Amino acid sequence: MSSSLFWGDRAVVLFPGWPGARGLGSYLLSLLFVLALAALAEALHAVSAHVAHRWRRRGAVVPALLLTAVHAARMGAAYLLMLAVMSYNGGVLLAAVAGHALGFLLTRSWAARAEELEAGHGAGAGAGRGRDRVPPSDDAAKA
Numbered sequence: 009m010s011s012s013l014f015w016g017d018r019a020v021v022l023f024p025g026w027p028g029a030r031g032l033g034s035y036l037l038s039l040l041f042v043l044a045l046a047a048l049a050e051a052l053h054a055v056s057a058h059v060a061h062r063w064r065r066r067g068a069v070v071p072a073l074l075l076t077a078v079h080a081a082r083m084g085a086a087y088l089l090m091l092a093v094m095s096y097n098g099g100v101l102l103a104a105v106a107g108h109a110l111g112f113l114l115t116r117s118w119a120a121r122a123e124e125l126e127a128g129h130g131a132g133a134g135a136g137r138g139r140d141r142v143p144p145s146d147d148a149a150k151a
Contacts (some may be wrong), residue, residue: 046107055116
């Protein structure tokens with residue numbers, strides 16, 4: 009095992025012999041796995057924050073066991089990612105970073121849409137109502 013960054017498809021990621029010398033297809037599958045694991049870690053973070061925020065706004069007690077389970081799963085994914093990146097393979101590092109970026113993009117845009125719909129600002133949810141509504145001016149009322 010190398011202690012400096014290297015490029016190539018003969019890496020050992022997480023388990024002995026995986027993907028190893030099994031070829032480019034197995035290496036690409038391991039990169040896809042690392043990418044999905046990083047995206048999952050980001051998604052778990054966003055879900056945890058969204059659930060906690062939603063329950064807090066309703067005045068209810070935050071479901072501690074559910075949030076603890078989500079946090080444990082997120083930390084497990086994060087530690088597996090750390091071990092994968094410690095393979096010192098450049099492709100694995102790039103897959104982990106790309107997975108985090110993809111997960112951030114998808115979950116943050118999902119969370120923003122959910123907040124818009126919850127606030128009544130989304131399409132088909134009464135757009136124009138709420139705090140962004142512009143009151144009529146005095147000139148328009150006189151006409």
